[in-house]
Amino acid sequence: MIVSSKLPGVGTTIFTVMSALAQEHGAINLAQGFPDFASSQRLSELVAHYMRQGYNQYAPMAGLPLLRQRIAEKIDGLYGVKIDPDQEITITAGATQGIFTAIGALVNPGDEVIIFEPAYDSYRPSIELFGGITKSFELNAPDYSIDWNQLRRLISMKTRMIIINTPQNPTGKIFKPADMQALEKLVGGTDIILLSDEVYEHLVYDGHEHESILRYPGLRNQAVAVYSFGKTFHTTGWKVGYCIAPPNLTAEFRKVHQFNVFSVNTPVQYGLADFLEDPHEYLGLGTFFTHKRDIFLDAIEGSRFRPLLSEGSYFQLCDYSEISTEPDVDFCRRLTQDYGVAAIPLSVFYHSKRDDKIIRFCFAKKEETLELAGKRLREI
The missing domain is CATH 3.90.1150.10 (Aspartate Aminotransferase, domain 1)
Known part of the structure; x- marks a missing residue:
């Protein structure tokens, strides 16, 4: 055949x-990229507890309400941003599924998507699978900085999405405030959607802070931000993450999500909801x-x-x-x-x-x- x-x-x-x-x-x-050391025993015990208690059937499509509420509290504590857990947070089967779903929901055939290379390997195939056209902006060693004036030349009437990743895999480069401000100037007043891969949000070094796209009102309303519990809590094999987006983008995201995985591991969601009560677990x-x-x-x-x-x-x-x-x-x-x-x-x-x-x-x-x-x- x-x-x-x-x-x-x-x-x-x-x-x-x-x-x-x-x-x-x-x-x-x-x-x-996975740890060879154990995750929290307490987190494992919480998940096992809910499995033993029979929380083993489908969770709500958007995710456990309590977990989404805990995430909203986490985002408020970290970035000072009020997120609606019902309309702006969706639990995903890992961050890669979130990225795939966002591209599937928001990129149409012929749309151009800008990525920064070297880039995480799932971006380009996901774009191409849905008929999008990948436009690469290459970063050069040793500093992997972005020339925002040069990037502007890639923007066209067909540009639908820009994918950013900070901290970046594979380079370890982080966006600074000046980068986020330059991005605001670049996309302000346009219909360009930003897909912000922030799975390493807590892994920032040498006195720097993570510049989440959620910190910037001029960006937040046209962005999908993607996160990973696997990267945060050393449980990459559990494949649980989440996406945050304004209601109009979340509505489109969930249309695809419900026919992709529908819902995510129920006892793990309950365990994570309890575990997130203590911010010291990630701070x-x-x-x-x-x-x-x-x-x-x-x-x-x-x-x-x-x-x-x-x-x-x-x-x-x-x-x-x-x-x-x-x-x-x-x-x-x-x-x-x-x-x-x-x-x-x-x-x-x-x-x-x-x-x-x-x-x-x-x-x-x-x-x-x-x-x-x-x-x-x-x-x-």
Whole structure:
């Protein structure tokens, strides 16, 4: 049977490939972005409690009302913004499902969507699946800053959406207030929708604050903001996140959401609602991951890897140009096979061909994992 693929250029993701290679060779997996340490025992007990109590059937389509109320309280406490939990918050099966649903609901065939590359790998396929046209704005090492005047040239009458990601995967770059103000000037008075991927909102370092799009009234009313409990509470396998958008955008979002997943894991939602009562469970994450970042940086000091600045997320980019002239995909394979540490090549986050000699490590790992990885990297 002949099948006409809607995504003919898409194969198995590099994250799956590198994790499988790491397992095959017994390598330390600093490639895929997930922790190797336990999540909160209390959170697990809360979820188990609700499972035992029989909260195992469908949740409401938009999400458990109590959880949405807790999220609204969290947003108010963090950003000083009043969000209507009934009309502006939807619980999703992870942040990627939220991103996919937002694009599916709001991008029509022929619409242009601007993304910043290197970019999280789900953006472009989701846009193309719904008939949109991806317009890439490439960020360049080592600072990955945005020239907003240059970006303006990509805006056209067909521009429907701009996707931003702060803190950014894979670079660890964060938006500063000046970036958000420039974005306001760029889209003010237009019908351009902003999709703001903020899954690492609590992982911001060195005295900076997370510049959520929700802080900016001039942006908030034309934006969908996406968050992840998996990234926040070290439970990536639970696949629970949420989206915040003004009522008109939420209404369109839910039209697609209800025919996509309909509703999300019920006992996990109850457990999260209780867990969110204590803000300390997420307010200390910046300090927690700063420590892990610094452990990794200390561990690779003296190696020939040159770390780039990571302002947020749990990723660290490193330049390996003093070690090898190999393309980054080949270098990452050899790094995994010969030296026992798996990383992700940066070039896979670009649509165009790149050869920057930069790779991405994940430092959301136990201290002993990071120290052993550093020992191996220093020996190269």
